[in-house]
Amino acid sequence: MRIKVAIAGYGNLGRGVEAAVKRSEDMELVALFSRRDPASIKTCTGVPVYKMEQALEMRDQIDVLILCGGSANDLPEQTPAMAAHFNVIDSFDTHAKIPAHFEKVDEASKKAGKISIISVGWDPGMFSLNRLYGQAILPHGKDYTFWGRGVSQGHSDAIRRIEGVRDARQYTIPLEEALQKVRAGENPDLSIREKHTRECFVVAEEGADLARIEREIVTMPNYFADYDTTVHFISQEELDRDHKGIPHGGMVFRSGTTGLEDAHHHIIEYRLQLDSNPEFTASVLVAYARAAYRLNQRGEKGCKTVLDIAPADLHPADGAALRASLL
Amino acid sequence: MRIKVAIAGYGNLGRGVEAAVKRSEDMELVALFSRRDPASIKTCTGVPVYKMEQALEMRDQIDVLILCGGSANDLPEQTPAMAAHFNVIDSFDTHAKIPAHFEKVDEASKKAGKISIISVGWDPGMFSLNRLYGQAILPHGKDYTFWGRGVSQGHSDAIRRIEGVRDARQYTIPLEEALQKVRAGENPDLSIREKHTRECFVVAEEGADLARIEREIVTMPNYFADYDTTVHFISQEELDRDHKGIPHGGMVFRSGTTGLEDAHHHIIEYRLQLDSNPEFTASVLVAYARAAYRLNQRGEKGCKTVLDIAPADLHPADGAALRASLL
Numbered sequence: 001m002r003i004k005v006a007i008a009g010y011g012n013l014g015r016g017v018e019a020a021v022k023r024s025e026d027m028e029l030v031a032l033f034s035r036r037d038p039a040s041i042k043t044c045t046g047v048p049v050y051k052m053e054q055a056l057e058m059r060d061q062i063d064v065l066i067l068c069g070g071s072a073n074d075l076p077e078q079t080p081a082m083a084a085h086f087n088v089i090d091s092f093d094t095h096a097k098i099p100a101h102f103e104k105v106d107e108a109s110k111k112a113g114k115i116s117i118i119s120v121g122w123d124p125g126m127f128s129l130n131r132l133y134g135q136a137i138l139p140h141g142k143d144y145t146f147w148g149r150g151v152s153q154g155h156s157d158a159i160r161r162i163e164g165v166r167d168a169r170q171y172t173i174p175l176e177e178a179l180q181k182v183r184a185g186e187n188p189d190l191s192i193r194e195k196h197t198r199e200c201f202v203v204a205e206e207g208a209d210l211a212r213i214e215r216e217i218v219t220m221p222n223y224f225a226d227y228d229t230t231v232h233f234i235s236q237e238e239l240d241r242d243h244k245g246i247p248h249g250g251m252v253f254r255s256g257t258t259g260l261e262d263a264h265h266h267i268i269e270y271r272l273q274l275d276s277n278p279e280f281t282a283s284v285l286v287a288y289a290r291a292a293y294r295l296n297q298r299g300e301k302g303c304k305t306v307l308d309i310a311p312a313d314l315h316p317a318d319g320a321a322l323r324a325s326l327l
Numbered sequence: 328m329r330i331k332v333a334i335a336g337y338g339n340l341g342r343g344v345e346a347a348v349k350r351s352e353d354m355e356l357v358a359l360f361s362r363r364d365p366a367s368i369k370t371c372t373g374v375p376v377y378k379m380e381q382a383l384e385m386r387d388q389i390d391v392l393i394l395c396g397g398s399a400n401d402l403p404e405q406t407p408a409m410a411a412h413f414n415v416i417d418s419f420d421t422h423a424k425i426p427a428h429f430e431k432v433d434e435a436s437k438k439a440g441k442i443s444i445i446s447v448g449w450d451p452g453m454f455s456l457n458r459l460y461g462q463a464i465l466p467h468g469k470d471y472t473f474w475g476r477g478v479s480q481g482h483s484d485a486i487r488r489i490e491g492v493r494d495a496r497q498y499t500i501p502l503e504e505a506l507q508k509v510r511a512g513e514n515p516d517l518s519i520r521e522k523h524t525r526e527c528f529v530v531a532e533e534g535a536d537l538a539r540i541e542r543e544i545v546t547m548p549n550y551f552a553d554y555d556t557t558v559h560f561i562s563q564e565e566l567d568r569d570h571k572g573i574p575h576g577g578m579v580f581r582s583g584t585t586g587l588e589d590a591h592h593h594i595i596e597y598r599l600q601l602d603s604n605p606e607f608t609a610s611v612l613v614a615y616a617r618a619a620y621r622l623n624q625r626g627e628k629g630c631k632t633v634l635d636i637a638p639a640d641l642h643p644a645d646g647a648a649l650r651a652s653l654l
Binding site: 016019022044095098099102126162212269270274276280282290306324 | 427512
């Protein structure tokens with residue numbers, strides 16, 4: 001009996017989940033739900049497409065529903081609504097709003113006797129896990145999180161909203177000097193500017209004032225003003241050719257000491273180099289969908305996060321096989 | 328109410344646990360048990376010392392007993408024996424014997440209604456966890472584990488058994504070229520010789536045949552014959568001055584692809600740089616002691632490994648605080 005998975009939302013993340021379920025031998029993809037007209041959607045695997053409202057009718061045919069909408073507009077409503085009927089997974093990533101989101105989803109899942117796992121992905125997600133493991137093992141120490149080199153969609157969008165900009169792609173880049181200090185155990189205090197730089201590739205409208213656009217970017221509050229930012233103007237052809245991908249990644253460090261006199265220093269580093277941010281995030285979602293199914297089968301209910309899930313529940317093999325091969 | 332922890336065995340690992348419990352605000356160290364005469368033991372924190380046989384009399388005063396003996400001679404008997412009376416943690420690290428050890432300990436713990444967590448540390452332990460997470464997230468991929476730069480006690484002991492050797496210290500060193508290939512996503516097939524080199528610092532007896540000692544080291548089956556090994560003869564003073572520490576570490580990689588056509592490549596790297604192998608291992612043991620206590624409080628019983636423990640159970644903060652600060 002394979003785990004029956006369905007997807008709600010068919011953007012980059014939904015397509016990533018479609019591919020990740022396809023390669024999970026213990027799972028099958030049974031349905032895709034979209035707000036768009038199903039007839040207009042061409043899937044990569046031929047999975048049947050339905051309108052979002054039809055999901056409830058298929059409740060009995062779905063073990064886990066993976067929600068692939070956005071954190072700004074879709075998930076705040078969709079996750080609690082779907083959690084009232086399904087085991088659900090989402091990648092809600094508005095860090096400050098996670099506690100409130102958790103409460104709403106938890107209530108819905110408990111009432112329904114289902115499991116939900118929210119904020120799954122790599123940050124929040126695998127990075128959160130590594131912050132937790134690091135703090136638990138080395139209570140005397142410091143955390144560092146770096147992002148990149150990778151594409152920030154939010155920063156790319158912010159540039160696109162500037163007058164005279166046709167298209168843009170922004171890369172977040174960790175500073176090598178800062179990484180070296182952390183890896184050397186120096187426990188530096190790092191300002192925002194000392195941790196990351198920002199590099200922007202911008203396609204301007206014909207005749208636009210490039211100097212003004214550059215100035216508006218590098219002085220933009222919150223997004224760029226606190227960073228050293230580089231702006232390159234390129235053609236649409238160059239952007240499409242050289243900056244089509246959505247790579248990302250980063251590192252989580254825990255740098256701490258042990259011993260009654262703090263004599264020994266230790267550094268834990270967790271590093272991701274991702275060719276495709278949405279496909280990697282999707283792969284994490286699918287692993288946690290397996291866990292959601294298993295927890296629900298064991299009679300558990302309510303909302304969980306990656307912090308609450310035992311690692312063994314993510315892996316298709318059983319406990320004895322894992323102990324024999326991984327320990 | 329702090330968690331009452333006791334230690335069985337007072338070598339490097341036991342001293343590391345003593346220090347790690349001391350800095351865990353939710354724990355207190357209530358007893359140390361040793362096979363040696365308690366009067367002969369001077370602890371670092373003043374914790375009361377008892378004979379090993381007295382442990383059972385103190386059953387009601389101990390929430391978790393951390394077993395700090397060796398995997399070769401102590402733990403195979405001691406963990407099942409103590410699991411019949413206590414929640415226990417051990418660092419059993421004879422990889423091939425873990426499944427059999429698990430079965431014996433599981434039976435004892437279940438009968439006693441207690442929790443045991445075995446094979447805790449960094450390998451087995453945190454490295455096992457990272458192999459599991461990597462496989463679960465990227466099912467199409469390869470695992471790589473590298474060790475070092477660090478001291479291998481087993482290899483150092485093997486050198487000390489050679490005639491004419493007074494003392495020795497062996498370092499395991501990962502090959503930079505191999506690491507670069509893995510980090511570049513080349514998914515290389517690596518022979519034993521291509522992954523690690525071994526560097527030996529040897530103190531010879533006066534008048535010993537150095538050429539013979541070196542030959543016996545580099546040709547020693549299992550330990551050195553499959554590696555490129557370097558031997559340095561130094562004085563006891565130099566060994567004591569420059570090679571007193573017990574550093575170790577290493578990396579676990581998962582290198583895999585996503586997408587229906589495997590178009591995107593991802594690399595997950597987990598890296599440890601440890602000044603003190605026993606103190607870091609001890610810190611992991613203490614975090615899992617917290618989890619053992621909590622699981623037992625919730626009525627669970629039986630043997631677990633790091634693969635079975637939800638990350639949140641390792642951290643002193645509660646779920647709401649973790650969600651607010653770590654996700």
